[in-house]
Amino acid sequence: MRLLLTLLSLLTTAAPAVADDVWSPVREVSLELGPGSPLDFSGFLANPPIEDASRIVINGDGRLARANALEKPVRFLCASLGWSPASGGFPDHDGADRYARQLRMHGYNIARFHFVDAALMFGRSRDFDFDTEVMDRFHYLMAALKRNGIYWIMDGLTSSRGAYGGYEDRWEFNSDLKLTVQIEEDAFQHWLRFQEKVLATVNPYTGIAPIRDPALALIIPFNENSIEFDSILHERDGTPHYSDKLRPAFNDWLKKRYGSTDKLADAWGWVQRGERIEDGTVGLPANRYEKSPRMRDLQAFFVDVETRSAERMTQALRKLGYTGIVSPYNNWPSIQTSLSRAGQQAVAMNTYQDWVGSYEPGSSIQQKSSIADGAAYMRVIAAARWLGRPFFVTEYDHLFWSRYRYEAGIVMPAYGALQNWDVLCRHAHGPIILAYGEDFAHKRQMLPYAIALDPVARAGETLAALLFRRGDVRGSPVSIPFLIKGEEDLTQSVEARERDDLTSLALLSAIGLSRPDDNHLAGKQDLTIPSPRRNASADAIIAALRDRDILDYDNETDVADGVYVSDTDEIRLDRDKLRISVTTGQTEAIAFADLPGSIRLKSLTAAGASGSGMFAVSSLDGLPVAASRRLLVIFATDARNSGMRFADAEERVIADFGHLPVLIKVGSIAFTLPGKGNWRLSPVGLDGRVHPPVASGQGDISTRLSNDAPDGPTTYFLIERD
Structure with missing residues (x-):
């Protein structure tokens, strides 16, 4: 008192x-920290040496762990390295040593290499004619990170221009390589050659090819290459929503499924005049908003293509000597993409609050609080996770210039910890800078994705190192399975995703997808979201959590009032007051x-x-x-x-x-x-x-x-x- x-x-x-x-x-x-600074976390967030014995693997509980300490799950705070010439590119050797040391001091223990292909091919006119200086700097930085105990995440490719020569738009979305790599042999071989020349070639500074290096924890074969999402990026006024390059493969798929046009017409109820699968003339949906049996089959076709493509890319990486984790399709939380990810050994996802797509005048955001919608950008990816497997957040941000972006320093690391996620990566050109005033286009002022220059974002990352990596916030002791049977869960809408009221359970406990025969269901029938969802009730799940004393008697969760308190009693979100608190x-x-x-x-x-x-x-x-x-x-x-x-x-x-x-x-x-x-x-x-x-x-x-x-x-x- x-x-x-x-x-x-x-x-x-x-x-x-x-x-x-x-x-x-x-x-x-x-902005370089000195040893012993209050912001130097390396004393209590130590990065052990990276050796064969400490390679990152998946333990028996489906969590990331070092091979020599399987019983100790490891949380990773990820440094996003999405450099381009506009942000200064890869540093020289001295800069790389300083940069890697600073990342360790700030609490990072893994780094994601993003758009390496674009950096290597910038200004190059011939295919695979990599800039030798950029390659040298890339190799040296990998070694510097490894010496500081920082593991790697690699995009197999990021740019839709891949390693083709003669393009100036490598950071834009003007090519269909992300689609064709899945349906055309020449494009796949282009992808494979990049893996051979970059990942499977010896790094002179480590003495080993990255693909065999214990520092490489995850490969994303091609960043954000789900077919539906790629079609959205390429949508233009007056053009079909779906590439006509899909038509032959779609018709072949329909023929294998139905055998004849008559049987296809029976299944769909009708086909247009002149459409015959025997002739390969069945068309794609007119637009992505169509709700029809044709759209439902298109989604099933996407699942088939993406599943087989992921398996082929994974096997190609295995043949090159990679034994680590592969996680394709790291975005788009729809039912269709969840089915595409069903067979993967791990899931990676990207998500944004107040997304920004341009640095040009006239660019806009909504200036919306993430708390106002109950941290929806967190919940949509929580519902895309498959339980019992590692979960990588390869990109997230509450973007500059939102006045609410201070929320991100609590929302994502706190709920990421509650969900028992393994890796958290706030997307950026780079998470830190060594100094203000570098004369590069993206470092002359704060910009979206330039979190290193933003004191608010940097404060959030500092707190994330404590809440998430240090483990100040405990993981939920329970997980709520969202059952998915398979293709029968698809609807006639390609936009279908998990219901908002059901994903709000992620504010209380861990959630994720599960097959009806998975072992996560043992003794949890009253905590399970059934398939189909029409009979699912978040209120019933909350009541079961209370009946089981998972939610304490005095837990103040009140859905009607927009108040959610985690089952650990450490996180409280008050939607209407736009407040979130963490007490550990x-x-x-x-x-x-x-x-x-x-x-x-x-x-x-x-x-x-x-x-x-x-x-x-x-x-x-x-x-x-x-x-x-x-x-x-x-x-x-x-x-x-x-x-x-x-x-x-x-x-x-x-x-x-x-x-x-x-x-x-x-x-x-x-x-x-x-x-x-x-x-x-x-x-x-x-x-x-x-x-x-x-x-x-x-x-x-x-x-x-x-x-x-x-x-x-x-x-x-x-x-x-x-």
């Missing part, structure tokens, strides 16, 4: 007056659209925030928050570029992205923590350097914190107790 009274006193005496937003320029240039032994955190009053988590009480943001307190010494003598405070509001302009009052449409320096929105929040002994609160720069204290005292901490520190704005502070 004394703490609460003190805090209320602070609110009445120190709360800021209502005023226009104030933005303060970031002063740091170098070593971290207490909250993201909020507003916080005019006070809220108590466990040890932490926060109140009187000047605006929206994310506030977290995490132990750095392994002790619980209440007993810790060294705590990292993270306070993220918003950030934008100098001179940034919008075309509308809601700040949805970009007129000009502006330029450096980055500006952080000035904010403040009052908070209390119990404790004993002398304490001091010191700003920590974005470079990890500890500055002189801005507050101190004895016993309980009760203060108002402003992110506009004397040495410049920041998102980090350090609490130390004697």
Whole structure:
């Protein structure tokens, strides 16, 4: 009670007056952490050496683990490396050593190589005429990452231009290679040759071909190459939604299934005049919004093509010597693509909140909170996972310039941990930079996917290292199976996916897909989502969770009010208040659209925030928050570029992205923590350097914190107790 009274006193005496937003320029240039910095997590998030014995495998529980420690599942925080010439490309050798060391210090233990094909072929006129300097830098960076205990994820191909010469649009979607690689032999052989020349060729800096290296944990044969999704990317006004290149294979498939046009007409109810499978003249659906037996069969055809393509690519990689994990079709959470992934040894998925497709003026976002829809971008991929297999989130982001992107630092790592996911990768050109001010097009200002320059995104990644990789948030002890029988689950809509009300169960417990004969069903009939879904009830599942005491008696989940509390009692989402909080032994955190009053988590009480943001307190010494003598405070509001302009009052449409320096929105929040002994609160720069204290005292901490520190704005502070 004394703490609460003190805090209320602070609110009445120190709360800021209502005023226009104030933005303060970031002063740091170098962002390299020094050893022992509060942001150097390598001491308690150690990366063991990568050797044959520590190769990443799938253990008996379907989790990722090192081969020499199968009983210890490993969570991976992934560094997305999607470099292009516009973002500076691969660093030189010295830069690679520094970069890899910094990734380790920031808590990363796996990295994803993305668009390597485009980087190798940029400016090249002949097929497979790789830039030798880029190849050298790529090889060296792989070795530098491995020396720092950082595993690799590789795209077999990313660019729809593959390794064909003579193209300037390698980061765009103007080619159909992602489709043809699955249905045309020449395209498949092109894909295979790239694997041979890049992955199956010895890296001079490791002495082994990447495909045989224990550092390679996952291959995605071709990024985002599901047929339906690729057709959407190629959709243009006035053109068919589905490529006519599919027609011959579709007709062959129909002929094998039905035998004759008469039997096809009986199954569909009709065919158009002139359509005959004997002549290969049966057409594709007129558009993707058609709901018909033809559309249902097209989906079954997609499943067949994608399943056989995935098997062929996997076998090709095995013949080249790869023994690790393969996971094709890493996006699009429809029923059809779930069936395509049914036979895979692992599932990888991509997802976005407020997706942005261009850096040009006029680009727009919705400025929507992810909490407002109950973290739907998380739930849709949770429902695409197959239980009992590893799950890789190969891309996610709540994109700049959304004012709500501070939510991502809690939403995805907290729920990813609850779901028992294995890998979490926030998509980016690169997750960190060594310094502001590099003269490359994508580093002259913050942009979508340029999270390294964004203090808000970086604050979220810092918290993710603690919530997800360190394991501050526990995994759910139960998983709710969503049954899928097979092709009979397809509907006449290609857009069909799991119902929103059912995926809301991911806010309480782990969810995922399961076959009716899988072992995940033993003793769980009352916790199972049946197939078909028409009789499924989220309310019935929640009641069963309560009956089994999986949800505690005092669990405050109330679906009608939009309140969801996890079965571990660590995560609470309040949809209508746009708040999410995490309360664990070593971290207490909250993201909020507003916080005019006070809220108590466990040890932490926060109140009187000047605006929206994310506030977290995490132990750095392994002790619980209440007993810790060294705590990292993270306070993220918003950030934008100098001179940034919008075309509308809601700040949805970009007129000009502006330029450096980055500006952080000035904010403040009052908070209390119990404790004993002398304490001091010191700003920590974005470079990890500890500055002189801005507050101190004895016993309980009760203060108002402003992110506009004397040495410049920041998102980090350090609490130390004697």
